[in-house]
Amino acid sequence: MKKYLGSCAVAAILLATAGVATARDQVQVAGSSTVLPYAKIVAEAFGEAFPKFKTPIVESGGSGAGLKEFCKGVGEATIDIANSSRPINKSELEACKAAGVTDVQEIRIGYDGIVFAAASSNGDMKIEPKDFYKALAAEVVVDGKLVANPYKNWSEINPTLPKGPIAAYIPGTKHGTREVFEEKVLSEGCKEVGAAEAIKKLVPDAKQATAKCVAVRKDGVAVDIDGDYTETLARIAANKTGVGVFGLAFYENNADKLKVATVNGIKPTAAVIADGTYPVSRPLFFYVKKAHLGVVPGLKEYVEFFTSDDMIGPDSPLVEYGLVAAPEAQRVQLRKDFAAGKTM
Amino acid sequence: MTDVVSPAAGIPKAKSVRRDIGIKRRYAAERRFRAYGIAALSFGIIFLMLLLWSVVSKGYTAFQQTMITMPVEFSQQIIDPQNERATNPQKLMTANYPVVARNALAKLLNVSVDDRVAARAVSQMLSDGVRVQLRDLVVANPAIIGTTQTVRLLASGDIDSAYKGQIDLNVGQENRKINDQQLGWMTQLSDSGALAKHFNSGIFVNGASSRPEAAGVGVALIGSFYMMLIVLVLALPIGVAASIYLEEFAPKNKFTDLIEVNINNLAAVPSIVYGLLGLAVFVNFMGLPRSASFVGGLVLTLMTLPTIIIATRAALKAVPPSIRAAALGLGASKMQTIFHHVLPLAMPGILTGTIIGLAHALGETAPLLLIGMVAFVANYPTTPLDPSTALPVQIYMWANEAERAFVERTSGAIIILLLFLILMNVGAILLRRRFERRW
Structure with a gap:
């Protein structure tokens, strides 16, 4: 047992000195x-x-x-x-x-720049923040009351979006991109459709009201992607009616497989992102x-x-x-x- | 069983009545069982085939690389205009080699380099890696400055993907990384034989790179090799010693039972837990360097130990007690019995267990994430204390890349990893065959 302890000590010393020795x-x-x-x-x-x-x-x-x-x-x-x-x-x-x-x-x-794209088989898409809010919000305001999101198809929201059921692949909460998406898209959309005002009346606490605006529906329509954009790309290849969130660089490398959406009528390019006209960056x-x-x-x-x-x-x-x-x-x-x- | 003919009734009728022993039913059951077995087996084989097919069909192209063979003029004007290389050796390291390559290609394509847009398009057809490629040539032999040499240079990743048909060329040119003009040049070069696919040795020897055409698993291979070595050197003796003690010497009591349960538990602990342990103990407490394969090896050793202990104990248990009894009966000590008789007989089992444990460790990424081995490492590690990556980590990192050319490389790296796993497993089988004893 003594020998065993001894060799243990020698091993530990070796390990420790190995660490110190390398600058x-x-x-x-x-x-x-x-x-x-x-x-x-x-x-x-x-x-x-x-x-x-x-x-x-x-x-x-x-x-x-x-x-x-x-x-x-x-x-x-x-x-x-x-x-x-x-x-x-x-x-x-x-x-x-x-x-x-x-x-x-x-x-x-x-x-x-953060861009929104669907499979290349879709037509030209024109997205506004309010479309994403309507499609993805957990609860929307109808007649002054909050009800669970009733929208099922993109066509109920915006005719230029893919024909078929709503499916959106958005970055998971561990990504920094999600914060930008919530702030620049969902929150904006919430204001555009006037839901922010209505929510303020219903939910007095300001913090809770903001959280309500960016709460994403949990019925499987909005999918959090915790991996990288490669996973989003694979999801979109499998679901032609899905819209995904990508970085500009990733989109440019895979532009032959994707159809990018304009946001507020502006097509994402480096120039418009640099001068701030493109809203999501x-x-x-x-x-x-x-x-x-x-x-x-x-x-x-x-x-x-x-x-x-x-x-x-x-x-x-x-x-x-x-x-x-x-x-x-x-x-x-x-x-x-x-x-x-x-x-x- | 109702119509049993009693012997007293005399000789049975000509039509013999056989006793129903359920033979048909039992044969049918056996046939069914065999069918289930075959179905289960084919299910497995089909999925294995699908896996192999998807990996190999995507990945085999990674072992070929599009390259452009052309005469390159190592112009003194560009490389060393002031002729200062004798006094300033740094000059040759920092010279503008991409322009040398671009001019050579522009000459081949009859494009004027004064046309800036066209010149830019030409230089985009070549990999940025030509800087290092040409630099190494010049540094190794400065005498080639001023001469024209035929050199084989890497084409850019986008040209490579387009040439291999991995980019959809039917979409408009604004939607792809390579435009129609470059496509025309590509066809022209390919027709003249200058641009062709060659064996891609770079994927085996190069380190990580942000340029797909110059990226390889070299650093990852060395890192994996160091880790396997450390796991083998540490886990095998420790594991075998622990199991011999537990199996042959330790008294059977509550305490050893507890140890046994714990070992079995540890074998099933998610590997990320070992990563957390490694980060806390080896990196933060002992101060070992981050991203080093030495730390990776230590973490994987901890992870592999339970597997080796379980396999070794099973192998020791499988040695018949008669061997031990005979050795003891002839006057051998317990130590002699174990080392002269039991251990040699258990060796095939121990080796198989070790190799399976090693193969398991070779495929791990999760524990390496936390100790910083999921990283971009371009330089070769010289010692296990230098930063490096591992094969599965390289696969993971390439799978997340945006460029199209990384798709095939991901599968290519999977093929390389699978080859190593197959080699190790074949080794295990051969060792078992060689040493196996049956009673």
Whole structure:
């Protein structure tokens, strides 16, 4: 038994020293699956452009999971950058500060458009936020009362939508995209049809009223997709009357299989998303630990490389892939802020 | 049984009356049972075939890659205009190689590079990976600057998909990534033989890449190999030692019963739980690096241990007690009995259990997610402590990619994983055949 304990101890010491012995020589990134493809392109180009640094490691897993990992603390075993498809929220920032990650730098890399598309066999679709509200709300207002959503077919809502029963594939609640969908589509639609007013009268509590506006029906018509856009694409291929929610980049790569809808009469393109005419878009971010700058080799260079016009400017590889570049003034400001070490 | 002829009635009538022993009914039951068995078997085989068909039919094209073979002029003008490579070796690393490739292709297609739109369309036909491809050529042999060499370059992922017929070319050109002009060039190049499909060795050796045409499972293979090695080195001795002790030495009491129940339970615990444990103990507490195959190996070891212990205990139990009795009777000690007689006889079972456990570990993604191995890793890991991915992780990551060319690569990687699993299982069968003893 003594021998056994002894060998256990030796093994434990070996493990511990193995951990201490390695100094990390590459940048570690984790977070949003929406930002992942962009981060991968930059990481790969970075590895090629700076042969003295290793290619950064980019983990996926979602904005929330990435920020949680980011806020674990400062040091070699923690990641340097968290990608996020939504701004960091207050509670996350507080968790960060509590764990010693006091200086966080925010980088807004550009914009991502959210598009609505159905199988390519459908006709041209013209969608307005109120169509989605009517099709997907858990309860709609009829004669001043809230009743369970009675709509069964797209044709009852909007004749340009696919002919057949309503089916919508929307991002699951763990995705940052869902928040944007609720805020920019369901909530807008709720106001457009006047349901917001009616709900306010029925539900006095403001918070509950907003929640009612974006509550999605649970009778199987609206399907939460917890996976990636590939799953949405497969669902749409199987159900020709289904409408799915995609990122612009994913749509552009699969445009031969999909029919994209106009929203308020505007067809989603990079140009209209950048100038804000297309209503459903959101900024993409990444967050940098200031304490790791200058400690982890290549981190500063990676951020500078990422924010350069070679990567996020117009005509850059990220824009080629589907990112919508931020206006020039924003990009210049961004680089200035990072160089000045501005923290949140 | 009612018309039994009693012997006293004399010789039975010419028409013999057979005793009804239900033979027809029993034969029918047997036939039915066989039919059920065949039905169950064919059900399984059909689904296996469907699975294999869907994977292989989608994935076999991934082992071929569209490439463009053409004369490339390594122009001094573009690569090293100031002739400073002797003093500044960095110059050769950062030169503008994509332009070298683009100019070569434009020349082949008779397109003027001054026409910016056309030049852009031409460069989109080539992979961005040509930068590294040409750079490696030049760095290995700087003497080729100023000469013209015939080089085989990767076509872009979209050209690759179009050439393999994976993009619907009947839709309008605004709805596909490759326009009609590029399509025309593709046909022209293919007719002249410059553009053709070649064996894709890159899928086996390249690391992860955001460009489908340059992506491969190289890093994932190394990562999986390291993890299998660590699992084998740690799980086999620990598992066998634990089961020998439990089976041969430990007293049978409530406590050992409890351990047995726990081991059986652990074998059924969802693998993500081991990932959580790995994150808490190995990464956060011991401070081992994230994304390292060493940590992955440790987590998978924990996951595989119960499987190996259960298989080893079963194999030890299957050795007849007469062997032990004979050895003890001839004066061997308990230790000698076990190591000279019982363990060799149990070896085939132990090895089979180990290989099945390893194969199980090879296919796991969930525990690796939390320790950061579901990641984009482009550099080869040199030691198990360097970041890497694993084969199933690569499949998962490719399955989520937007580009069409990743669809076939996903299935291609599944084929590679299946080949490894088949190899391991064949190994298990061979080992069993080789060492098996029957009584």
